[in-house]
Amino acid sequence: MSRPLVVIPACTKVINQLxxxxxxxxxxxxxxEVAKCQPIIVPLDTSLADIKSVLRVANGxxxxxxxxxxxxxxxxxxxxxxxxxxxxxRDAVTLPLVKTAIExxxxxxxxxxxxxxxxxxxxxxxHQAVHAAGPYNDHRAEYGKPPDVRFRAKHTLKLKDxxxxxxxxxxxxxxxxxxxxxxxxxxxxxxxxxxxxxxxxAVLGPDGHPFFLGVQWHPEWGAKSNPISVKLFxxxxxxxxxNAS
Numbered sequence: 001m002s003r004p005l006v007v008i009p010a011c012t013k014v015i016n017q018l019x020x021x022x023x024x025x026x027x028x029x030x031x032x033e034v035a036k037c038q039p040i041i042v043p044l045d046t047s048l049a050d051i052k053s054v055l056r057v058a059n060g061x062x063x064x065x066x067x068x069x070x071x072x073x074x075x076x077x078x079x080x081x082x083x084x085x086x087x088x089x090r091d092a093v094t095l096p097l098v099k100t101a102i103e104x105x106x107x108x109x110x111x112x113x114x115x116x117x118x119x120x121x122x123x124x125x126x127h128q129a130v131h132a133a134g135p136y137n138d139h140r141a142e143y144g145k146p147p148d149v150r151f152r153a154k155h156t157l158k159l160k161d162x163x164x165x166x167x168x169x170x171x172x173x174x175x176x177x178x179x180x181x182x183x184x185x186x187x188x189x190x191x192x193x194x195x196x197x198x199x200x201x202a203v204l205g206p207d208g209h210p211f212f213l214g215v216q217w218h219p220e221w222g223a224k225s226n227p228i229s230v231k232l233f234x235x236x237x238x239x240x241x242x243n244a245s
Contacts, residue, residue, distance in 0.1 A: 003038040004059035004240035006031050009094050010041055011066045012087045021045075027064045027111075030223035034230055035060075035237030044089040051093065055100060060107040060211075060240035063094055063114025065218060069180055070116050075125040095121040107211035107239035109232070115214035116180050118203065124186030129179055136197045141177035151175045151221040157201050163192035163213075166235060167228055174217035174228075176201060181216065189214075211239035 008028065010021035021043040028039040039062070042054055068087035072078045074095065080086060094114070098121035101108040110118045116126055131138035141150050153173040164170060172193075182200045185191060193202035193215075205212025213236070219229035 002244070003036060004237070004244040005040055005057055006035065006037040006060040006062050006240060007040050007042055007054055007058045008062045008064060009090060009097065010044055011064070011068060012044060012089050023064060024220075026220045026223070027062060030220040030229070030233055031062060031237075034223045034233035035240065036234075037237050037240050042093070044087075044093050051097065051100075055104060055106065058106060059243040060109070060236065061097060061101050062236075063097075063108070063110040063117055064220075065112030065114065066090070068113065069128070070113065070120050070126060072126070072128055075120045078128065081128045091117075098122065101212065102206060102209065105210055105243075107236060107243060108205070108213070109211070109236045110214035111220060112178055112216060112218060113180075115203070115216050116178075116182070118205075118214045119182050119186045119189065122186035122188055124189070125183040126180045127183045130181040130199065131179070133181075133183075136181070136199055137195070139176055139178050139181065139195075139199070147221075150177065151218055155196055157193040157195055157217075159193050159202075161190065161192055162204055163202055167231055169228075172228055174201070175221060176217040178216055210242065211236055 008023050010023050013020040013022035023041050031037050031039040069085050071086050072080050094117045098118050127133040130136045153175050156171050156173050158171050188206050189203040191200045195201050201216040203214045219232050223229040
């Protein structure tokens, strides 16, 4: 039996003055080895990627985390705090893709930046710098340290509703690393987890959608060995499999 196809939009990466369409391998590995799906990386240049054609064969969408931020011009009129940390090409692809996932009833799993993209695409807003917004904690990554230190679990989340039922716990410890965060929740999104400081860190999409989950933390990191990550990626893979049937 063929594996379901999961579309993963790339990020823009410039190396030695050349532009690359890049996706961290931890995401494609989690899709392939835990969700049991075939990842398909889609370039961001719209002249290179016919998204409608891709989605006609896709069975799911994964929106990954990234070092870049969603442009504040897409949810307000604030100037960007870090103008060099934007990826407008990714914004141009991923935000319409969120609405398409709802229209086509395609399973969607959104992680970190992807979680923020979902909120903005559906009419919500973001804090550009959670640590400066108060009364929130500093959720930023410890850059300069090895990945196993940066991506270690750091704080707890309180779960509710469907996500609590899926995971089977009221509280979990997560590796939530981010500078931006949800300010106002988009209409139609249902909060499923909150950090200790009250920040929304997981959402589900519209009722009746086969799978529409956004999480602020990084379940792709050590996905095969983390029981919570396994449950989420397996559920996403099962939804993609049903779409393929």
